[in-house]
Amino acid sequence: MNIVLVEPHFPKNQREFARALAGAGANVIGIGETPLDYLDDQLKGWMVHYEQVGSVTDLAQMTEAVRRVQGMVWVDRLESTIESHQMVAAQVREALGIPGTSVRTTWLCRDKPSMKEALRAAGVRTAASTGAEHPDQVWDFAARVGYPLIIKPRDAAGAADTVRVDDDTQLRAALGVMDRYPSIAVEEFVEGHEGFYDTISVEGRIAVDFASHYYPGVLEAMRTRWISPQFVATNRVDDGGLYDEIREMGHRVNAALGIGTSATHMEWFHGPKGLIFSEIGCRPPGVGCWDLYCAANDMDVYAAWAQAVVHGDVQERPSRSHSAGIVALRPDQDGVIHSYSGLEDVENRYGRWIIDAHVPVTGTGTQPVGAGFMANAWIRMRHPDFDALREMLDDVGRTVHVHAG
Template identity: 30%
Template sequence: MTVDSRREERPRLIVMFEEGAVTPAEIMLSLTDWAEVILVVGTSPYSAAAKPFLGEIAEMITWDQPRAELLDHLRRWRPDGIVTYAERMLLPTAEVAAELGLLFHSTPTANLLRDKYQQRKRFAEAGVQRTRSASLNGVDQWRDVADHVGFPLVLKPRLGEGSQYTHLVHSVEEGEALLRDLSKSYSGVLVAEEFIAGKKRLPFGDYVSVESCVVDGRIKHLEITGKFPILPPFREQGHFWPAPVSDLERGEILDLTQRALVALDISTGLTHTEVKLTADGPRLIEVNGRIGGQINELAIRACGTDLIAAGARMALGLNTDDLVLKPNKTYFQYHNLPPLQARKLTGVRGAAAAKAVTGVTSYEIYLHPPAPLERGVMTTWIDVVRGEARDHDEMLAILDEANGLLSFAYETPSGQLDMPAMWTQQRTTSAP
C-alpha cells in the first residue's frame, strides 16, 4: 500500500540507526511528530548504550539477528521508506532497501560511498579526478604502496569515519612504525592516498563541504559549508555558513561536486561532499552518502530548514521541491578539541562567561569532566560554541572573545596540563 492511498495514516519509515551524524534526540524531534518510525539498531557500544532511549522513541529491533527474520518483520510492518544518517549503516540500508523495494542508494553505489579506495577508482575511471591511492593489508605491502603513492601520503581505513586512524605520513620509516603501532588496535584494511595540499586560507580552513540533495537522479546543491582550520592530523574544528569563497570558486566547487555525484550514480538522498581548495583549483577529498555531522543544527538555526526531516521525505518519495538553504547572516559552530597527548579532561573553565558573549547563541559542553580521552587521533569534540554574526569578520571577533574566556585542564602521561582554547593558540601564533 502506498503513502498516497493511506491519506489518513502517517507514512511509515525505517530508520537504520548507528552512531553517526544524527543523535537519537534529533530523530525524535525531526521525525516522530509526523511519521511512524521503526528503528533498526546497530551493534556498536554507542548504540547499545542508546537503546533504552531509542526504545522510548519508537519501535526498535536489532540488526544482529538472522536476516530473513529481520526482513520478514519489516515486511509485516509495511514500510513506505527507509533512511539512515550513519556512515556505517549505508550498505546495510541499501541491502534492506533492495529487498523491500524502497528508495535508497543502490548497493553498488553504497559500496562506493563506504569504500574510499573504490570511490577514488571510480572517480578516475569517470574522468572526474585522478588521485594516487592503493589498498594496504599490512606492513609487508607498505614499501610497494609507498613507492606507488609517493610522499607525503594519507594513511586511513578504507571504511572509516570521524578521522579515526587517519595519519599524514612523510617517509617509509615513519609509515612502518605507524603500521606496527596501528596493528595493536586496528585490524581492518587501510588505504594510502596522495596528500592533497590546500592553499593557505587562514584564519579559515583550506577545505569546504557541499551539502546536496538528489531526487530521481536530479541533483540540487543546497549550500557550501565553510570550515575552520584542521587540527593535526585531520581533526575538524567546526563549520559556518556562508563559505568564504569567490563566485569563481563557488562555480568550480559545485561543478566538481556535480560530476562526482553523477559518477557515483547517486539517485536519491542527501550527500555531504568534502572538497580541498588548492592552488590549482578544487579537488575532491571524499563523498559521503548522508547528511554531514552537525549540519542539521546549522540548517535549522540559519534557515529554519530541517534536513533530517527532508532526508526522510526524500526516502518516502514525498515532495521536497521547496528545499532551499539561504542564510541571511553568518552562522557558525566552533568546537574545542583536546591535545593529542591528553588522556582525561579534568576541567572546563569560563563556560558561563563564554555563553554570555554577544553573538554567542548557545554554549554546550559535550564531555563533562572527568571524562576519559582514549580515542587516539579521531575527532573528539569537548564542546560547541554556536553563534551568528553580520559577516565573517564579526564571527572571528566573537570567537576570539568567547574562546579567550575558556580554558581546559587535562591529565596527560607527563602530568596535569592547563591550557587555553585551541582557537586562542592558533590566532596568536598564525597570521591571517
C-alpha cells in the same frame, strides 16, 4: 508511505529524523537496539511500530526484522543515517526489494580506493590512491608517488585511524599499526584548505546544499591538543567562484556514484592544484552539523530531507542569512575537568551570537583529543558576516580554557 528508520534513538539527534519523517506524513517504523520501554513518549509518538534487534549492523537480524515488518505492511523505503549502518541497510534493501541507495553505491561511498577510481574515470579530480592488502603494495606506491602520504583503513569514517607519513621511517611505523586491517587505503597527500559540501539530493539532483570550512584541516585538528578547532558553514555559497566549482563537482560525483534520493557529505581540498575531491558519505554529516545549518538558514534541514524521501521534492529553502560554526574546547590534559576560565568573558562579548554550548560539569572525565569536535566542551555561534564569525570563534578559542587534572 511506510518508511523503516534504522536506529531512531541513538545518538541523540537520530530522533530528529523520526520527527521529520512523521511530520512529512510518513508512517515511521523504527528498528533499533534500545528496548521499546526505554524510548520516551515523544519518540514513540512519531512511530507507528518499533522492532528491537540485538545489533543494527548484523545483516541476519536486520533482514529478519524487516521481513517481519513486510509481513504487516508494504515497506516503501528503508533509511539509515549513520555511516556504520549504511552497508547492512543497503544489503537488506536489495535482498528484500526495497528502493533506496544500492549496495554498489554504498560500497563506492565507503571504499576509498574504489571511490576515487570511479570518480577519476568520470573526470573528477582526486588524489592519487590505491588499495593495499600487503606492505609491498604500499612501498611500491610510495616509490611511484612520493611523500607525504595518507594511510587509513579502506572504510574509515572521518579521520579515524588516519595517519600522515613523510618518510620511510614513518611509513614503516604506520604499516606496523595498520597490520590489524585486512586492507588499507593509501593516498597522495594533497596540500590545501579543507572543507566539505553537504547536500540533499532527489533522484540524483541536488535540491539543497551547504558548504563549510575546516580550521585547521581535520588531521591536524584531531591530533593537536592546544588547537581549538572549528568548522564553519558559510552563507556565501551562492556567491560563485570556488563554490560554483564545488557544486559542479558535486553533480559529477552524484552521477558517477549513482546517488539517488539521499543526503550526502562530501569533503574537498583547495590549494595549489586547484579543487580536489577527497571523499563522500552517502548520509548526513555528523557532529551536529545539520543543527548549524538550521540555525544559520532559518530552516528545518531534517524536514527538507524528509520531504525528499517522502515526496520526492524539497519545499524548505535556506535563507543564507547567517554563517554558523562550532569551536571545540579541549581540556589542557586528560583526566577530570576541575575548572573553566574565560566563559563569562565570552558570554559578555558575544552572548547574542551564541546558538548553544556544551560545558561538562566539573568532575566529568575528559575524552581524548582524537574523539572529535563534540567530545568535550564546545560553543556554537552564528553571525551574518562570515569573516566576523571567524574572528569571534578564534577569540573564543583563545579565551576559554578547560582545566583538567
